[in-house]
Amino acid sequence: MSKIRLGVLGGGGDSLIGVLHRVASHMFDRYEITGGVFNPNYEDNIKFANHIGVNTDRVYVDFDTFVAEETKLPKEERIEVVSVLTPNFLHFPMAKKLLENGFHVICEKPLTTSYAEALELEALQKKHNAIFAVTYTYTGYPMVRHMKHQIAAGELGEIQKIDVQYYQGWINPVIHDPEIRKTVWRLDPKKAGISSCIGDIGTHAFQMTEYLTGMEVKSVLSDLNMLYEDNPLDLDGTVLIRFSDTVKGVIRASQIATGEENGLTVAVYGQKGAFKWEQENPNVLYHIKDDEPKRIIKPGHAYVSDVAADGTKLPGGHPEGIFDAMGNIYKGVAKALRGETAFDGEYPTMNDGVRGMLFIKKVVESNKKGNVWLSLEKQ
Ligand SMILES: NC(=O)c1ccc[n+]([C@@H]2O[C@H](COP(=O)([O-])OP(=O)(O)OC[C@H]3O[C@@H](n4cnc5c(N)ncnc54)[C@H](O)[C@@H]3O)[C@@H](O)[C@H]2O)c1
Numbered sequence: 001m002s003k004i005r006l007g008v009l010g011g012g013g014d015s016l017i018g019v020l021h022r023v024a025s026h027m028f029d030r031y032e033i034t035g036g037v038f039n040p041n042y043e044d045n046i047k048f049a050n051h052i053g054v055n056t057d058r059v060y061v062d063f064d065t066f067v068a069e070e071t072k073l074p075k076e077e078r079i080e081v082v083s084v085l086t087p088n089f090l091h092f093p094m095a096k097k098l099l100e101n102g103f104h105v106i107c108e109k110p111l112t113t114s115y116a117e118a119l120e121l122e123a124l125q126k127k128h129n130a131i132f133a134v135t136y137t138y139t140g141y142p143m144v145r146h147m148k149h150q151i152a153a154g155e156l157g158e159i160q161k162i163d164v165q166y167y168q169g170w171i172n173p174v175i176h177d178p179e180i181r182k183t184v185w186r187l188d189p190k191k192a193g194i195s196s197c198i199g200d201i202g203t204h205a206f207q208m209t210e211y212l213t214g215m216e217v218k219s220v221l222s223d224l225n226m227l228y229e230d231n232p233l234d235l236d237g238t239v240l241i242r243f244s245d246t247v248k249g250v251i252r253a254s255q256i257a258t259g260e261e262n263g264l265t266v267a268v269y270g271q272k273g274a275f276k277w278e279q280e281n282p283n284v285l286y287h288i289k290d291d292e293p294k295r296i297i298k299p300g301h302a303y304v305s306d307v308a309a310d311g312t313k314l315p316g317g318h319p320e321g322i323f324d325a326m327g328n329i330y331k332g333v334a335k336a337l338r339g340e341t342a343f344d345g346e347y348p349t350m351n352d353g354v355r356g357m358l359f360i361k362k363v364v365e366s367n368k369k370g371n372v373w374l375s376l377e378k379q
Contacts, residue, residue, distance in 0.1 A: 003029070004337055007070070007079035007103070008036035009063060009094055010086035013048045017108060020137070020326050021083050022052065027327030030334035034058055034079050037066050063094055071101050080104060081131065081337060088199070089191045092117040095132075099124040104131040106333055110203050110360060111353030113193030115379075118357035125350050131336045133329065134353035136207045138264060139345065140325030142299040143285040146308035147268065147275045148212050148345055153305075155287075156270025159213055162241075162249035163267045164205040167257035171197075171235050175227060175256065189232055195360050196233035198224070202253035202363065203356040204264065206239075209251065210355060211345060212268055215243045217376050220359065224367040227256065239363055242373075283319050307343040354378075 006025055011018025018038070025031040035058025039045040042061050049059040058079075060066040070079050081104040084094050092112040095105050099121065111134050112118045125132045138144060151159070171187075174180050185191040186200060193199050210216055219242045224234040236254040243249070257263070264279035273289040285297040299308060300316030311328040312320055332346025355376075362374045 003032040004081060004334055005034040005077075005079045006031040007066065007082040008033055008038060009066070009082060009084050010038065010090070011036075011083065012039035012044060013051065014039070014044075015085065017085055020323060021085055021106075021135075021330075023323045024326035024330045025083070027323070028331045028334065030331065031081075035060070035066070035070070036082075037061075037063055063090075063097070067097055067101050070103075081106060081333065084108060087185050087191050088193050089113050092121065095121055096124060099128050099130055099132075102128065102130075104333075104337060106133045106135060106330070107353065109134050109136055109207075109353065109356060110193065110199045111350075111357055115354075115357040115361040118354045122350050122354050131333060132350040132353075133333045133347040134350065134356070135326065135329055136204055136211070136348040136352055136356075137322060137326050137329065138204060138208060138279055139211050139348050140311065140328035141279075141282045142304065142308040142311040142320050142324075142328075143277055143282060143297065144208075144212070144266075144325075145311055145328075145343075145345065146285060146297065146299075146305050147266075147277060148214070149305040149307050149343075150275070151212055151268065151270070152214055152344075155272070156268060156274065157272035159215070159243075159247055159268060159270045161267075161269040162209050162213065162243075162247075163252075163269075164208050164249070165252040165263065165265045166201045166205045166254075167252070167260040167263040168201060168255045169258045169260040171255040172258045175231065175235060178228075178230065181231065187231065187233055192233060193360070194233075194364050197235050197253050197255045198222075198237050198239075198363050199360050201255065201264075202237055202239065202251060203359060205251045205253055206241075206359045207348065207352050207356055208264075208266055209241065209249060211348070211352070212266070213243065213247075215247065216355070217241045217243055217359070219373050219375050220362050220366055221371055221373045222363040222366040223371050224363070225256070234364070234367070237363065237367070239366075282321065282325070307345075310343060 225236040276286040335342040
């Protein structure tokens, strides 16, 4: 079967996330990076394309030229799906134009910089019947997929509490100097959107709560911290969430949790037991119960669910990491593009992206209104 022709926007040599997508796209030999715009500076763009071995004939001076030139090509040569890996404010204009011109899209989170834009993209995606993935990377881990599967199968019984924490510390050395903090796009509302910490990592935590439980959060109450009066965006937030009157939880996100690295931790408690998982130790899933010793579940064993096994390449004891998680998401998208049978949740969808933007909107609003409960029903 021919490889899927993949275009890449952003993700140049200077970026954080580019390498993850490039490695992930190659992991199962399903894609070929055919062209793109890796960097707004054309010289850097071409230099980088040469460095990674992409044919520079299909590396364009900017995004508009990318669309104009690619759409001139016959369908069987044209790039099929495009990964949007640019800063947040470019996701919407790029994804919009890509959808309007018949491309499928793999977009980084947060989907857009506003909920209204997210709804517009959702309508366009439906209109054009496009495959659209939003790369909530952590859903690609085998043990996260196992948790989702087992919760759906009733392993934990009725869910009664969920606690997702995502703590980083990287803004601490940046935020206390007004000059340095001006250089960070994640702290600039024009580039990041209406939220920094909640938009960047709180959305991962939120998406994880809905992904794992298969339920929708119905309302939120937030308390955010900006630290300085002249800093417009949140650096830290605690959000109470309610799925129903009896299923409740908490999302804690921070980028001023000094010394923390990428501390995403998940705990889901049901009547019959609980799962606990940590992103920094992703091959270990704890299954705890009232009256049994704690169990450790690991990938690569015959006892894991089919979806976890499908997302594991080597026998037990060979750690699956963040690259593998993103690789699994790309594999899910490849299956969708080629019309192959897939497991539920093999890649996060437009709906995850739209829900994420509604979450950000309501969390910011709840904090502004004095920490009040707000509905998360789709508007
Ligand atoms: N899924 C995850 O876990 C995860 C992790 C990190 C970042 N992200 C998301 O990925 C996106 C990028 O984040 P990052 O940390 O890699 O940012 P970054 O600032 O490190 O890199 C951005 C890249 O985009 C390029 N770029 C900027 N403007 C461009 C344009 N007009 N045309 C083409 N290229 C352009 C830059 O040159 C750079 O290569 C953000 O939306 C972020 O939220 C997601």
